[in-house]
Amino acid sequence: MSVQPHPQDLVLNRLINAPAATLFRCWTEPALLTQWFVPKPWTIASAEVDVRVGGGSQIVMCDPQGNQYPNAGVYLEVVPNRKLVFTDAYTAGWVPSAKPFMTAIIAFEPEGDQTRYTATVRHWSEETRKQHEAMGFHTGWGISTDQLEALAATL
Amino acid sequence: MSVQPHPQDLVLNRLINAPAATLFRCWTEPALLTQWFVPKPWTIASAEVDVRVGGGSQIVMCDPQGNQYPNAGVYLEVVPNRKLVFTDAYTAGWVPSAKPFMTAIIAFEPEGDQTRYTATVRHWSEETRKQHEAMGFHTGWGISTDQLEALAATL
Numbered sequence: 001m002s003v004q005p006h007p008q009d010l011v012l013n014r015l016i017n018a019p020a021a022t023l024f025r026c027w028t029e030p031a032l033l034t035q036w037f038v039p040k041p042w043t044i045a046s047a048e049v050d051v052r053v054g055g056g057s058q059i060v061m062c063d064p065q066g067n068q069y070p071n072a073g074v075y076l077e078v079v080p081n082r083k084l085v086f087t088d089a090y091t092a093g094w095v096p097s098a099k100p101f102m103t104a105i106i107a108f109e110p111e112g113d114q115t116r117y118t119a120t121v122r123h124w125s126e127e128t129r130k131q132h133e134a135m136g137f138h139t140g141w142g143i144s145t146d147q148l149e150a151l152a153a154t155l
Numbered sequence: 156m157s158v159q160p161h162p163q164d165l166v167l168n169r170l171i172n173a174p175a176a177t178l179f180r181c182w183t184e185p186a187l188l189t190q191w192f193v194p195k196p197w198t199i200a201s202a203e204v205d206v207r208v209g210g211g212s213q214i215v216m217c218d219p220q221g222n223q224y225p226n227a228g229v230y231l232e233v234v235p236n237r238k239l240v241f242t243d244a245y246t247a248g249w250v251p252s253a254k255p256f257m258t259a260i261i262a263f264e265p266e267g268d269q270t271r272y273t274a275t276v277r278h279w280s281e282e283t284r285k286q287h288e289a290m291g292f293h294t295g296w297g298i299s300t301d302q303l304e305a306l307a308a309t310l
Contacts, residue, residue: 076249077249085209123251
């Protein structure tokens with residue numbers, strides 16, 4: 001299940017004090033996903049996810065001023081409680097998006113009672129990798145993951 | 156199983172006098188794939204296919220002068236005897252390719268003893284769709300499909 005590193009990856013790797021199945025729920029149940037997915041005070045206005053290969057996701061992010069930012073993607077690989085792969089290169093039904101930007105490989109590996117949580121975010125070019133880093137990937141995903149961890153502790 | 160049309164599609168649709176399972180074999184068994192996949196006198200020098208979601212394909216095409224053209228891709232969706240979806244946007248393990256060009260949705264739908272065979276080849280932009288058309292999509296895929304049909308008749 002380990003992911004072969006690629007030069008165009010951005011990676012977040014953390015040992016989280018929650019079972020893999022709980023973290024998987026936080027990623028795949030809209031009522032949970034909306035609670036942690038973007039750094040506060042941003043919010044999720046709505047989340048629709050069809051978690052199966054070829055199924056789409058529609059997540060609308062909302063900034064503190066109320067402006068909405070829809071994000072659509074498709075699930076490429078789903079291994080219950082262990083792995084999720086998705087991309088914005090398609091929407092549901094393999095419809096090509098305007099601009100393929102990233103592919104995310106989320107791995108949940110049990111380590112004792114904890115979970116080795118690895119988010120590998122992969123880009124089609126070094127240019128977009130750098131762009132994503134400059135957009136604040138590490139801070140943004142880091143804060144979101146703090147929120148994920150806090151939510152998981154309540155479940 | 157029907158595919159929602161998209162403006163950036165190129166489509167080949169044909170009723171073939173062979174069972175869906177036979178056509179699926181021709182697409183997924185290297186010893187068969189090499190016999191029909193490129194219009195003669197082009198040939199396939201080698202074909203390696205790992206037909207499962209996230210599995211890679213490595214197909215080396217060979218022109219009449221012996222020049223080799225490697226093509227790598229990944230399977231996005233596999234429904235035995237009914238559907239294959241693959242793209243050159245990744246190679247095995249969700250490794251991004253240099254340039255995402257196309258996604259192919261191959262549908263095999265039984266119609267009596269025959270098969271409604273639909274190859275939907277989808278592009279990320281109108282520009283690449285036109286480029287693929289200008290490269291001879293309809294002639295090339297048409298001749299290959301004639302070869303597929305002839306091979307299937309012998310199985």
